[in-house]
Amino acid sequence: MSSSSSSSSHYLDVVPHCDCRPPLPAKERVSWKPSNPGRRFLNCPMSLISDDHCEFFNWIDPPVTEHYRKTLNQLRAMANGQPLRMQRRLTRAEDQLHVAITQ
Numbered sequence: 001m002s003s004s005s006s007s008s009s010h011y012l013d014v015v016p017h018c019d020c021r022p023p024l025p026a027k028e029r030v031s032w033k034p035s036n037p038g039r040r041f042l043n044c045p046m047s048l049i050s051d052d053h054c055e056f057f058n059w060i061d062p063p064v065t066e067h068y069r070k071t072l073n074q075l076r077a078m079a080n081g082q083p084l085r086m087q088r089r090l091t092r093a094e095d096q097l098h099v100a101i102t103q
């Protein structure tokens with residue numbers, strides 16, 4: 001009986017293995033490079049642990065669109081504390097304005 005189930009094959013159905021010997025289950029990671037913010041990929045589980053690892057690399061997500069790249073990079077910058085610097089700049093500008101008004 002050949003029943004074809006219509007479930008789309010997901011990448012987690014079969015965990016890809018890297019090119020090490022013996023092959024290891026590839027590790028899911030998230031890129032935060034400005035060119036690919038938030039884009040998931042698989043690579044060698046040893047890549048962050050040891051210099052002795054293979055070059056296995058596979059994107060999970062499709063390429064990030066220009067819009068998402070800009071938005072995510074802005075959010076990333078905000079998460080890294082840029083609003084605080086902007087807040088201080090705003091406060092300084094308000095102080096200067098206050099000085100200008102009261103003079």
Ligand SMILES: [Zn+2]
Binds near residue numbers: 024055
């Ligand atoms: Zn490997």
